[in-house]
Structure formats: structure tokens, C-alpha cells
Amino acid sequence: MLLEVRDLHVEFRTRDGVAKAVNGVNYSVDEGETLAVLGESGSGKSVTAQAVMGILDVPPGRIAGGEILFKGRDLLRMKEDERRRVRGAHMAMIFQDALSALNPVLTVGAQLGEMFEVHRGMSRKDSRARAVELMDRVRIPAARQRAGDYPHQFSGGMRQRIMIAMALALEPSLIIADEPTTALDVTVQAQVMDLLAELQRELNMGLILITHDLGVVADVADKIAVMYAGRIVEAAPVHELYRAPAHPYTRGLLDSIPRLDQMGQELYAIKGLPPNLTAIPPGCAFNPRCPMAQAICRTDVPPLYSVTGTPARRTSACHFWKECLGG
Amino acid sequence: MAEQILEVRDLVKHYPLTQGILFKKQIGAVKAVDGVSFGLARGETLGIVGESGCGKSTVARMLVNLERPTAGAISYKGEDITRLSGRALKAVRRNIQMVFQDPYTSLNPRMTVGDIIGEPFEIHPEAAPKGDRRRKVQELLDVVGLNPEYVNRYPHQFSGGQRQRIGIARGLALRPEVIVADEPVSALDVSVQAQVVNLLERLQDEFDLSYVFIAHDLSIVRHISDRIGVMYLGRVVETGTDAEIYDHPTHPYTQALLSAVPVPDPQARAHRERIILTGDVPSPANPPSGCRFRTRCWKARQRCADEVPLLAVPQAFPEGPAAHPSACHFAAEKHVVPAEGELPPPPPPPGPLHGGQ
């Protein structure tokens, strides 16, 4: 297994108490596999990724427990400089806002080249050549000329390509993409997503795709982990999840998106709001919004039930997953 | 045909690009909106779709008179409102209201919810007698599904979805006939979006509202709209009813836009033909000659660079569902959206458990 997150807990100290952003998250990605982590804002999907990358702001953040195994070694137990080496060379991250992730006063070619200078000890000339090569690879037209341009001279889609080029530069085995297409227009989204998926296949990397968009996930993911209030409420291979969700939250989400091929009737809406992380409801965190909730949901935190396979290929954190599956 | 409440003719908005500090010299213009026409009937929802920079938000701002058009007319019940000022403008404003995209910046953080929703009555004192205002504000809160007791709270005590409800209540206060909604749900969480869309639909029935609904999200637009206009670089490229646009699109841009929408079904991955456009939207300061879409269009020929295509029913389709205005020299029908029933339906919504486990 390339990456395995085990029982991860992350907390944030806030003025109003401790916010439990991540409460026991487990997931894994293998080489050549795409895991989509799906959730709304506040679900903990990005915080988990930041913990994996080691870019969590500490304080106010704090990793309160768990393991993050990368190729079998626990990242949380590594020394800082060792961790930094792993982070630079073996895993990379792509952010939503490419403009703020790029340095505005350096040319794109210089920023890409810097990766090779720092990590590979290449000469400036060689590293520039590699930078142009990379830009070619992410299909930026006229790469040689454009390498001398500054980030603001590129369009949103092109900037996101540069981010991808940067992430690919050192040929990492794992890429984490945090809402990589959310800020882009629909027609450009498709280009960027396709590029990312193609490169991932080509280089046989592991890809963690963090998103709130069920549509994007359906197009590229192999498996999905749905997060709610800092926990994974359902994890499943992509086809099974869409066909028959085993958690009422997933079902609600699937029903509440308007579909292109259907019109007319009122949209299904999940009632209420996501919980405040300083005061997560007891029992199942989703129970106040759940139409299926019973007494047990308000008292007992549901374990991750295995829905299919041993060891579980598919899990659900719902006491009534069978009823949910059944319809 | 229902009464036309709003009629937009050849609307143009150019933002001058100037050089020099003291003696400003115009060196060009950003052609944000360049000749847009449409009508809106009472009780109807017109969806305007396009990518960023297509001018859809500028159109919205001109409809509510936040921007003055460079040319063209917007008539409300037959009266051109773009040249109005003073009292007459204020009177028209009562009837055309706006709901903004970002619920975090559209509410004044220093004002209570009661003051925010009550402000329309202060600006238009004739709309409600003074003693009546508090009751009216509470009624409005109730209408949008918020607890009327929250009048004394401040916006930062609410979540995004709730703030958007407050913004909608403010827009409704003066009982307008038209509401211009500029991407009202795109800043909200997925599970909250549906709540707000349903609210807007319910309010439309209840108050007999006409909507201009602006969005980049084609699936939400289809859900809420009766008619749709697709915009690209300041122009409308195709317009028609919901079925005409989604099931029988004839403009290549509409087709590309539709096929780019991710479908929440992994099964569709394999057998869905997708049109992936190359490149980005050109700058509106320097749009391509002829057809503005030609730089990204797979059908483009010489004629597209020479001749501006008119927004008209293509001659190739004199009748049938494809016979709706489309600004393309080579308009042709193409099936991109899976027909109803082609994809498996979503699972039924979760319901309460029976049998008391």
C-alpha cells in the first residue's frame, strides 16, 4: 500500500473550545489508484490532506492521534528534515487557488526550474530545459516562450496546468489534489481533469482527489470516501457507491444534485446544517439531519460496518446501513 | 403568450481602457456585453448561462441599474429604464430586485438582520407604515424559513445558507415583480444548495415572481429555468426553451458546455461522448473577429472569421425542437445530454424507518 491513514485525529484550538476537525479517519491509496475524498466544507477532507502533507498549521492545529503510513513508514514519527525530503520528492500537492500558490515575482520557468536546482542539484541551464519540457508535458502551448512569463500572465486553466507541472516535476508517487478544478470554468475543468487523470495513469501514481463535487468524482475516481464532521461515513468502490449508497448522507447528497437529464420536480434537500465542530452531536454526527435516525443514533457512535468483503472493500458508518442499502 | 415584463434590446456595455493619469486617453475598451437581447414574461424564469468573463454578471447589474449600459435599452413594462434617474428610477427599483452571489459580502456586518431586511422600507417609506415594519420583517424571515426571533442577530452568527435566505428576504421585502439572481447558490455547500433552490421555486409560485437566474452551473439552470440563454464573450449564442437547449442544442459552444458537465454516474464514463474544448476564453478587450467562439470551435472555417453569425433560427431547421435561435453559421444538432431514462435514476431519498427497530 502506498499511503495508509490510520485512525487520524486532528484538533484545532479556537476561541470557543477545541474544534475536532478530524475524528478517526482511515483511508488508503495504492499506486495507480485514484481515491476521491468527498465532503462539504468543514467535513475535514482538506485538514486530513494537510496532515498527510505535513503542512498543517501547528498551532492552532494539533494531530491528536493516529498514524500516516507512507510506503510502510509512519510520517508522523519521522524527524522534520526526513519528512521534508519525503514531502518534496515523493508526494506533492495541487491547490485550488493556483494564483496564490505561485510566487508572483518569479517567472514560471524559474519556479519550475527551482525544483530541479534544489532537489536534483542541476545547473540553472539544465533545470530551465527541464522546466520547458514539463510545460510541454502539461500541454501549455509555446512552452519555450511562455516559460519567461509571470503567473498573472496566464489564464486560470493554464495556471492550474503549471501547478500540475510543478507537482509532477520530481515524479512523486503520490499526488494530493485539493479541489483542483473548483475555481475553473466548466469547459476548462474538463481539460484539466482529463490531463490529471491521464498523467496519473501514465506515471502510475497514487492520486487523492479532494472535492465536494459528486460529478467530478464519478468521472475519474476508483474509490470514494465520503466525509462528514471529521469522519468517513462511507467508503466504497465508485460504481457501488453511486448505484446503492449505504449511508443516508451519501444518499441525500446524490439526491440533492440537480441532474442534466431530469427536470421538473422539487429537489430533494438534506434538512438542517452541518454541525459546529466544537459541539459535534453525540452518537452519529449526522443524526439531527437524518430522516432515518432512531434512538440508538443519538447515543451510540456507529462503528464502520463492513458492507461487502472481508477485509472490508466497502464500509458504512450507519447503524442502519442494511436498511439504507435496501431502499 | 404571457405578458412581457422585461424586454432587453441590443444591450452593450463597454468599459473604457485608458492611459495616462491627468489627461486620460482611451486606448480601447473591454467589451463586457456586446449586443444582448432577450425578453422575460411574467412568472417565467430565464436562465443565463456562461463561463466567467462572458458578461452574464454585467447584464445582471445593468438589469438592476447598478451599471448604466453604453447602448441599448431595458424596458420594464414598456418603459426604458436605462435613462431614468431620481424619483422615477427609485420607483422602478422597487420592482426589480437582486439576490447576490456571495452571502458573506452581501450583508452589512454592522447591521442586525432586522435592520438589513427592514432597510428597503426605510428607503421606500411608502411601502410600509413605520409601526408595521417590524412585523413585516418577521413575516419575511418566516417566509424564507428562518426563525422570526432572530431579528436582532448579526449576519456573522449565521451560516452561508442562512445568510443567503436573509439576502432573499431583503430582495423580497418590497414585493418586486422581477428578481435577478446572480449565481445565488454557487457559494453554498452542496447539501444546502438544494434547500435554497427549492426556496426560490416556492417563492416564485407564492409571489408570482419572474426570475433572471444567472449561473455557470448548467444542471441547476435546467432545474429552475423555463427558458435559457447561453452567453459567450458578451453575446448570446443560443437561446430557447429548456428542452430545446438541453435536448437539441445546435450551437457548438452550448454542446461543449453541456458535455463538459460532469454527470454523477460512473457508468456514464464509458459511453459518454465528451467534447473537450481547447484553450481558454479570449480576452473581451480584444475579441476575435466574426464569430467569437471560432478560436475554440472545431467547426470553424474562413467564413466564421469574416462574418458575424446572427442569433436567428438556423435555415437548416425551419421547424421542430431544433428550430430556435442559434448564432452559428454551421448550426447542427448534436445529442450530448443523456435522455431521461438513459441513465439509471438516482436512489430514492432516504426516508424514516418503519417497524421501529
Next chain:
Amino acid sequence: MPEPYDPLQPGDKEAIAPTGAGGPMDLAIEEAESLEKTLGDAPGPSGPGGKARSLWSDAWHQLRRNPVFVVSALLIAFLVVIAIWPQLIASGDPLKCDLSKSQEGSAPGHPFGYDTQGCDVYTRTVYGARASITVGVCATLGAALLGSLLGGLAGFFGGWGDATLSRVADIFFGIPVILGGLVFLSVVTSTTVWPVVGFIVLLGWPQIARIARGSVITAKQNDYVQAARALGAGNTRLLLRHVAPNAVAPVIVVATIALGTYIALEATLSFLGVGLRPPTVSWGIDISNAASQIRNAPHMLLWPAGALSITVLAFIMLGDAVRDALDPKLR
């Protein structure tokens, strides 16, 4: 088939009751970097009953718990009290001097000793607060009112008025403070504080005007200003109700910090002999008189200089605390 849930059915209102911080805070957790900001401005889960809390009351709530604020506010309160009623802690007369006691050290009833003229240093130090506080407060009020009025209007309306104001402000920025003071104030013969106050206002307003202009421009671009405009609100309402309340915080912060520097500026000008003049009691004058005697009688310098430093520091600390409370993003 169960009924699909309708969030708007009457009776389900509690389902969408405010969660206090719910949304905004969760959003911030999503991006750890914006958490900082949220720590400052997200309200807690509303207590029982969920009291309304304005941003101002939030800021006040935060200020009260900031030790820097508490210390500086107490110090300033004390300074203001003795500026108004110096007799409370000093029974003597600052102008009653006895040359025979020139430069003597501390004695019973005269803890700080005597200056060259034989005046009681303690009494003079206490009475000196009045001049400093008066100049500081009046100059700040003047500069803040003038600056925020001009800057605010320029920012709101823009156009040629804005361009003119900005250039005029630039000209004032170009005047060297000390040189300007030496030139302007040396022609004044008045012994009151007003020429000094006037001079500081004249040099101080452009700084406030710049800040006010900038924050008005930021505030007027907010959607809620557009929303009010779309409702038909006039410029007066937009400015007073929507722009000003949201633009005033940076002005308050800068003015508070400026107050400290104005006090220091008054002392500097007095030291140079162009600020306040005897018989007005001023720390600047006393420091100037003591400076030449620093080897023989350091106590003469120590006390007024110490009082001045503490006063300036108190106002700057207050400004810092106010900034933290009003604008968490600046931290």
C-alpha cells in the same frame, strides 16, 4: 414510499436555526490558514438564548481579555485624571520655585528633587501631563476628523476631487516635520497649546486621510453597498449607514497610535523651543532644560523623560490592542 423531506414545512424551523458559529467556522477549519482570522471573528456557539453580538461588542469582549489593553487603558485613565485634576496627587505649585534649592536631590515631600530653577520636579512632572494629553487628544481629534472627512469623501466619490486631495496630501507629506515646526511655530508668540495643536493637525491629517480613503474604497466595493444601491439608497445613506461603519476601524486604530506619536512630537517641538513655552508646564520644556545638566543632576531629566516615554508607550500599546480587536486580519 416515505414523504420526501421539505425543509420549509412549518414546524421544522428549528432545523435551520442558527448554530452560532456553524457555517463560518467550519469553512475556516477547511482551510487552516484562514483559521487565524476566524479565531478573531467567529462568534462562539451562542449561549443560552443566543444573545445578539455585534462586531463592536465582539471587539470589546476581546479587548477586555487582553492584558495589554487593560494595562494601557488603566495607565491612560490615570494620566487623563491627573491631567484634569493634578492637585489630586500633587499639592504644590509647579511655578513656585526656590532658586536656593537649585538642582537638589530628593527631599521629604519632594521625592523627585528640584530643577535648576529650584522648582519641584515631582509637581512639574505631574502638571506636565496636562499639556501633553491636551495636545495629544486635541491634535488627534482634529486630524482624525479632518482626515477622515476629506479622505472618506474622496474615496467614496473618486474623480477629480480624489485626485486633487491625493496630490495635496502628498505635498503635506513632503514637509519635514521638525523643519516645518521650526519655521511655522517660531513666528507664533502665543503661549497656549493651540498653535502646536494646529500645526500637528496640519501635518497629521494626510496620514489619516490616506487610511480613510483606502478603507472607504475597500468598503464601498462590498456587495452590501451594491445591494443598498440596488434598493434605491442615496449617497448619504450609503455613506453613513454602509460605508462609514465598515471603514472606521482602521481610522480608529491609526488615530490611537498617532496619539502617542503626537505627544512625542509636542515634546520634541517644546524641546526645540518652538512648541509650548513657559509658563506652560511641559515635559518637553523640562527635558530641554535638564538636558544640559545631565551630568550634574540626572534626576531632572529622568522623571519628565520617563513620564513622557510611559505616556507614549501607553497610547501605542492601546492602539495595538485596538487593532487586534478590530481587525484580526492585520495581526
